[in-house]
Amino acid sequence: MIKLRAGSTTEFDSETGAIDALDVAEATIRFVTGQAFGVELDLDITAGNQKRAVRNGVAVGETVELQVYGEALDLMVGVILGFDFDSTMVAFEAFIPGTVFPGVQTIAPEITVRSVEVTAATFGGALNITDGLLGRVFFTVLDSFTASTVIRLNTAELLRSSEFVTAVPRSVTLNGAIDFDGNNIPDFRDFLLFASHFGETLTSPNFDIRFDLDGRVGFTDFIILAAAIEATREGS
Amino acid sequence: MLWAGLSGHVFAGAFEDKPIFLDAQISGQPPVNDGRRTFPVLTKDDRILIEVYVENVARGLTSGVTISFEDENLEFSSMFQIESFDGVFSSNGSGRGSSISIGGNPASIRSPGFLGTLTLKALQNVPGIR
Numbered sequence: 001m002i003k004l005r006a007g008s009t010t011e012f013d014s015e016t017g018a019i020d021a022l023d024v025a026e027a028t029i030r031f032v033t034g035q036a037f038g039v040e041l042d043l044d045i046t047a048g049n050q051k052r053a054v055r056n057g058v059a060v061g062e063t064v065e066l067q068v069y070g071e072a073l074d075l076m077v078g079v080i081l082g083f084d085f086d087s088t089m090v091a092f093e094a095f096i097p098g099t100v101f102p103g104v105q106t107i108a109p110e111i112t113v114r115s116v117e118v119t120a121a122t123f124g125g126a127l128n129i130t131d132g133l134l135g136r137v138f139f140t141v142l143d144s145f146t147a148s149t150v151i152r153l154n155t156a157e158l159l160r161s162s163e164f165v166t167a168v169p170r171s172v173t174l175n176g177a178i179d180f181d182g183n184n185i186p187d188f189r190d191f192l193l194f195a196s197h198f199g200e201t202l203t204s205p206n207f208d209i210r211f212d213l214d215g216r217v218g219f220t221d222f223i224i225l226a227a228a229i230e231a232t233r234e235g236s
Numbered sequence: 237m238l239w240a241g242l243s244g245h246v247f248a249g250a251f252e253d254k255p256i257f258l259d260a261q262i263s264g265q266p267p268v269n270d271g272r273r274t275f276p277v278l279t280k281d282d283r284i285l286i287e288v289y290v291e292n293v294a295r296g297l298t299s300g301v302t303i304s305f306e307d308e309n310l311e312f313s314s315m316f317q318i319e320s321f322d323g324v325f326s327s328n329g330s331g332r333g334s335s336i337s338i339g340g341n342p343a344s345i346r347s348p349g350f351l352g353t354l355t356l357k358a359l360q361n362v363p364g365i366r
Contacts, residue, residue, distance in 0.1 A: 001365070002305055002306070002312055002315075002316070003305065003306045004256060004258070004303065004304065004305060004306070005304040005305060005306045005307070005334070008302065008304040008335065009256060009302060009303055009304045010301070010302045011249075011251040011254075011290060011298050011300070011301045011302075011351075012249075012298055012299050012300035012301065012339070013249025013250050013251055013297070013298060014297040014298055014299045014342035015249070015250065015297050016248075016249040016250070017249075018248050018249030018252065019249075020248060020249040020250070020251035020252040020253075020254070021252065021253065022251060022253070022254055022255070022256040022290060023253050023254060023255045023256065024256055025255065026255055026256075026257055027255075027256050027257060027258050028258065028273060029258050029260060029273055029274070029275060029286060030273060030274050030275075030364075030365065031274070031275050031276070031277050031278065031362050031363070031364040031365065032274050032275070032276065032277070032364045032365060033276075033277055033363075033364035033365065036276030036277060037276075038276075082262060082263075082264065084262070110264060112264045112265040113265060114265070115264045115265060117264055154262035154285055155261065155262050155263075157261070165276070166260065166261070166272070166274075166275065166276065167276065168275070168276060168278060168282045168283075168284060169262070169283060169284060169285055171283075
């Protein structure tokens with residue numbers, strides 16, 4: 001359990017100039033076993049959970065798919081997922097419930113300036129499944145996207161029997177420019193650095209996710225890199 | 237905490253003894269204190285977000301807050317790093333040990349007393365209780 005400390009948890013009152021001690025009697029958080037479920041985010045759109053939390057080379061106008069996988073879902077009835085994002089960088093587009101739900105039902109997402117909350121539930125009885133795809137969430141990369149942005153899954157709440165349980169928050173990062181050597185320009189130096197990592201996968205000892213533009217450091221990555229280098233040359 | 241003014245009398249501000257709450261449920265906009273006080277057990281490098289509320293504030297213009305966790309035998313600071321605070325004030329960096337102080341231009345605290353969201357990073361596995 002963590003708890004705020006009395007006497008040294010204070011707030012400054014701008015009107016009186018007093019440093020006020022707050023009442024911390026109820027300010028506690030407990031960590032509990034036995035009721036948890038887990039979520040993982042995956043930016044790799046191929047089937048299965050690759051747990052890919054970073055994507056490079058994201059382009060303006062592109063639709064990014066974010067897959068949400070659940071663990072320890074046994075006896076789940078439904079789930080609420082709340083995402084927080086920078087609305088100057090990306091915009092929420094859609095939510096499609098995942099394959100774990102038989103007879104799935106959903107309600108229109110609740111969208112605010114910088115967050116979206118989605119839900120899905122089964123009307124076919126509690127789940128008899130442990131792991132699986134909870135849903136796919138789609139974001140559009142806006143014209144004002146620059147460099148990098150983070151999409152956070154702040155709330156993951158599951159109804160199991162009659163009890164709501166939560167999962168640890170997760171996040172993913174979308175990076176814009178393809179730039180491996182740090183000069184902010186896709187160029188031949190990036191190509192050579194890419195070549196030195198070609199063929200590596202998540203299990204390779206020297207795997208570096210910066211070079212992995214679509215799931216593994218392969219030929220499709222090379223095509224993406226080549227297009228970025230040529231686009232830079234044409235734009236200069 | 238009472239303070240002696242230049243005139244010699246002792247005074248307290250609008251926040252004195254007001255209850256502060258931690259909420260493990262991150263809400264949308266506007267923030268709402270859901271009263272959730274539990275997290276599942278954490279593994280090293282997990283991050284959790286906690287909403288911080290000060291309730292029963294009749295008037296509330298503040299320019300700084302210090303959030304301090306109990307840390308007997310370094311139980312908190314060996315387990316967590318305070319990464320950031322984002323709300324009426326935002327921190328540019330992490331807290332030191334078990335405390336974080338954030339300040340800025342005077343800001344009003346509106347109902348329901350939302351101060352901001354605290355991000356903690358687990359420095360090791362955090363065991364739970366049943």
